[in-house]
Amino acid sequence: MQNPESISHLTQREAAEVDEILMGPLGFSVDLLMELAGLSVASSIAEVYKPGEYSRVLVICGPGNNGGDGLVAARHLHHFGYKPFVCYPKRTQKPLYNGLVTQLESLSVPFLSVEDLHVDLSGDFDILVDAMFGFSFHGSPRPPFDDLIQKLVQLHNYAQNRQKYPVIVSVDIPSGWHVEEGDVSGEGVKPDMLVSLTAPKLCAKKFTGPHHFLGGRFVPPSIVDKFKLHLPPYPGTSMCVRIGKPPQIDISALRQNYISPELLEEQVAADPIDQFRKWFDDALAAGLREPNAMALSTVGKDGKPSSRMVLLKGVEKDGFVWYTNYESQKARELSENPQASLLFYWDGLNRQVRVEGPVQKVPEEESEQYFHSRPQGSQIGAIASKQSTIIPGRHILHQTYKELEEKYSDGSLIPKPKHWGGYRLKPKLFEFWQGQQSRLHDRLQYIPQEIDRKLVWKIVRLAP
Numbered sequence: 001m002q003n004p005e006s007i008s009h010l011t012q013r014e015a016a017e018v019d020e021i022l023m024g025p026l027g028f029s030v031d032l033l034m035e036l037a038g039l040s041v042a043s044s045i046a047e048v049y050k051p052g053e054y055s056r057v058l059v060i061c062g063p064g065n066n067g068g069d070g071l072v073a074a075r076h077l078h079h080f081g082y083k084p085f086v087c088y089p090k091r092t093q094k095p096l097y098n099g100l101v102t103q104l105e106s107l108s109v110p111f112l113s114v115e116d117l118h119v120d121l122s123g124d125f126d127i128l129v130d131a132m133f134g135f136s137f138h139g140s141p142r143p144p145f146d147d148l149i150q151k152l153v154q155l156h157n158y159a160q161n162r163q164k165y166p167v168i169v170s171v172d173i174p175s176g177w178h179v180e181e182g183d184v185s186g187e188g189v190k191p192d193m194l195v196s197l198t199a200p201k202l203c204a205k206k207f208t209g210p211h212h213f214l215g216g217r218f219v220p221p222s223i224v225d226k227f228k229l230h231l232p233p234y235p236g237t238s239m240c241v242r243i244g245k246p247p248q249i250d251i252s253a254l255r256q257n258y259i260s261p262e263l264l265e266e267q268v269a270a271d272p273i274d275q276f277r278k279w280f281d282d283a284l285a286a287g288l289r290e291p292n293a294m295a296l297s298t299v300g301k302d303g304k305p306s307s308r309m310v311l312l313k314g315v316e317k318d319g320f321v322w323y324t325n326y327e328s329q330k331a332r333e334l335s336e337n338p339q340a341s342l343l344f345y346w347d348g349l350n351r352q353v354r355v356e357g358p359v360q361k362v363p364e365e366e367s368e369q370y371f372h373s374r375p376q377g378s379q380i381g382a383i384a385s386k387q388s389t390i391i392p393g394r395h396i397l398h399q400t401y402k403e404l405e406e407k408y409s410d411g412s413l414i415p416k417p418k419h420w421g422g423y424r425l426k427p428k429l430f431e432f433w434q435g436q437q438s439r440l441h442d443r444l445q446y447i448p449q450e451i452d453r454k455l456v457w458k459i460v461r462l463a464p
């Protein structure tokens, strides 16, 4: 993340000028900018406040563009799985705004009047989106927005007695704040999240809440140059980027209440490999990143355990396979004590799987075959790295890599080094763990048993 101090802030005039240029010579239209702004707001909310915990969202929309951004955000929040409500007391009778209202009505998003809202909003909503006034606003807010702003100001007083705090998300400017000076009276809205659009306005320097995001991933170079903007890069394909300091998190307070389908003895497969495959397919279908990443724990002759991540490269009835360096720490420990434990954790599905058993090297031909199926860079990397040994610096790796790259630049076969190959763990114990509410998790253990000289897996339930 870029140092928040180095990010540019715009004056009210500059912000207006940026919009004029975007919608003039640069060919943008107001509805296009509104769409991108609303999407950025919804994306920022989704980054921090997950719909499972913060589902009820009230979007309070003002009469201008900021209100339009709020209407668009409400639509995206609906599609992201939230339950948005909209309070839009001074509707703007223009086709663009009427269209946004119609789109929300077609999704059955409820519109609430000011009178529908309780004095204390803290019990009815989890998120309050303040989309009343943007950077072009000046003067004092008029009714009914003065009262709506007061409801937001009072929210934290009411919420003190509640278990969960509703949060306030302001779009571009906290409503009622001076665009450049900030919360002049000190008695204005104190949002938990501010989503600055295009570039933060000067008042954002006074924002002290935990989550400051930037949205509006469309700023062309000519605007960056003209206004000498320093803006952070957006990660991946995201429509938003955090620009404030990351919040200080109390690790001991991190806690998830898992909600999952039950894991019942009569529903699981008799063979744990089949059950593993089923859960692995679920992890793939859920789009989890690297569901084949697993923690491998080994213990050498000194009796001290060590763990590291490796990638599962095959699972058959005869075991779980991964590839590594046969001269690494893990390999040394496995040669001293050929027993290991594998652990998969599939976040998002609330599942973990433990697999334990003896480990053997895979046959040389199998390692050979897999080695040559890898991209050329990985093959060279495997030769270049004397895994787990001390090296004087990165440059050594790059130098060796470059030399090998040149050596094999003619496309000749890269021979598998002797010190590289696979291991196979033959499972003697499985445990399938599924997180449940109030820590009453499911744990089903599979233990092999010989019955009539046939191996069968006994399934037992362990206390969580």
Ligand SMILES: Cc1cc2nc3c(=O)[nH]c(=O)nc-3n(C[C@H](O)[C@H](O)[C@H](O)COP(=O)(O)O)c2cc1C
Binding pocket: 290, 293, 306, 307, 308, 309, 310, 311, 312, 322, 323, 324, 325, 328, 329, 330, 331, 387, 388
């Ligand atoms: C997600 C992930 C996957 C990894 N996969 C492998 C792998 O398949 N093989 C491997 O040798 N190292 C892999 N590593 C690197 C290991 O964690 C570790 O740094 C390396 O194998 C040296 O471990 P050792 O010194 O304990 O033997 C992976 C690391 C991560 C974070």
